[in-house]
Amino acid sequence: MNNYKLILQYDGTRYSGWQKQGNTDNTIQAKLETIAGKLTGTPTDVNGSGRTDAGVHALGQTANFRCEKKLADTDYIRDYFNHALPMDIRVISVEEAPTRFHARLNAKEKHYRYVIDNAIVPNVFERRYAARIPSGHEARIPYDIKEMKKAAAYLTGEHDFKSFCDNRHMKKSTVRTIRDIRIANDNDRITLDFYGNGFLYHMVRILTGTLLEVGSGQRSAEDIPRILQSLDRREAGFTAPAPGLFLVEVIY
Structure with missing residues (x-):
């Protein structure tokens, strides 16, 4: 299992917070998971370090996602996300992480x-x-x-x-x-x-x-x-x- 750690910035002004919701896809997590699913070819969960509220911003949110197949280099993953994301959400960096790394559970x-x-x-x-x-x-x-x-x-x-x-x-x-x-x-x-x-x-x-x-x-x-x-x-x-x-x- 491959695991990728993302550092994100976003302007939360027009979003309903981080966490995906059943009644809207206008959340940061929903946007990322849609793109991650296209990247990996299968539905993919993106875990965030925490749930920022509607209107709250991030200079350094951390997230991770896992997939079975080995993806291209991390710069390609970063650019793939940024090409598809709206301009008020940016993936600053991507790196390979240990399989057990979880953005929320491992935060100190x-x-x-x-x-x-x-x-x-x-x-x-x-x-x-x-x-x-x-x-x-x-x-x-x-x-x-x-x-x-x-x-x-x-x-x-x-x-x-x-x-x-x-x-x-x-x-x-x-x-x-x-x-x-x-x-x-x-x-x-x-x-x-x-x-x-x-x-x-x-x-x-x-x-x-x-x-x-x-x-x-x-x-x-x-x-x-x-x-x-x-x-x-x-x-x-x-x-x-x-x-x-x-x-x-x-x-x-």
Whole structure:
């Protein structure tokens, strides 16, 4: 069995997320599997490292697919995909992987980035890739980055992040480890970088919303331990909109 690892970039603006769905073929996974099936000559599953939501982007999504026959060289596979894919999805690289490699099951850490355009006048050309919060609001919010970093420190380490998960019927463990959260403000472009061993449904977006509420004075950094302990989604902040979120890299 041959196994191929793909690194992908995509603009998620016009897609219904990563995961294939029965009622639409307008997902990243569906597009890739259609092409992979033509490449291999048989229906082919493409496994992603995770399910990015509708409107979320990727700078470095990882995927893999297996097939019985040996395909042509990896550059040919890359070019075959890119020739057939729409221009807002690109396969950056392809390499042969061990047979047992699985993009999701073997992931050790993921890096997500949330971007906010907090300029007095938002950048027209960044509107799909940097969130404006509140949505469409023209006034700049003077976020306290120091307080946001203080709150972020409470979130690092291993915790039960049930309060930061939008799946209320989650049956699996909601314990995750966040290794680091980095927050920067460069000329009113605020970036929040999250590094962790896994993230729950909407977790990064809820973490972002909560940190922004701390930065805007709506809640205190010292509220974070209580929110974690409550295990109640209603105690955490709002879910930040999808367009500001990027999957940057997956570490194996």
